[in-house]
Amino acid sequence: MKVAIVVFAVCIALAYAEECRDTGDCGHVTCPEQDYVLDCAHRQCTCTHTTARCVAARDCSGQCDRDWHCVDGQCRCGFGFGGGPVGK
Numbered sequence: 001m002k003v004a005i006v007v008f009a010v011c012i013a014l015a016y017a018e019e020c021r022d023t024g025d026c027g028h029v030t031c032p033e034q035d036y037v038l039d040c041a042h043r044q045c046t047c048t049h050t051t052a053r054c055v056a057a058r059d060c061s062g063q064c065d066r067d068w069h070c071v072d073g074q075c076r077c078g079f080g081f082g083g084g085p086v087g088k
Helices: 002-017
Strands: 036-041 044-053 068-071 074-078
Touching (some): 036 074
Antiparallel strands (some): 036 044, 044 074
16 A cells, blocks of 8 residues: 555655656756757646647647647647646
């Protein structure tokens, strides 16, 4: 039981360590193409498409090493552990 509690605590710590406060915390993220900008959205480092608009994630396309998300009408590539709820 103690091991399970320790593992859970480590997972929570890792999740919070991945959160960003601003774009300066996202130096470990590389955006896939020229028409993306690095962004900290909903406490998560992500790459935001500069021109593509969307209603749902299926409206987004291109190279993305994680899942596509449509947030506030913009295509975003990324989101890791933690952070607030975002529509996918």
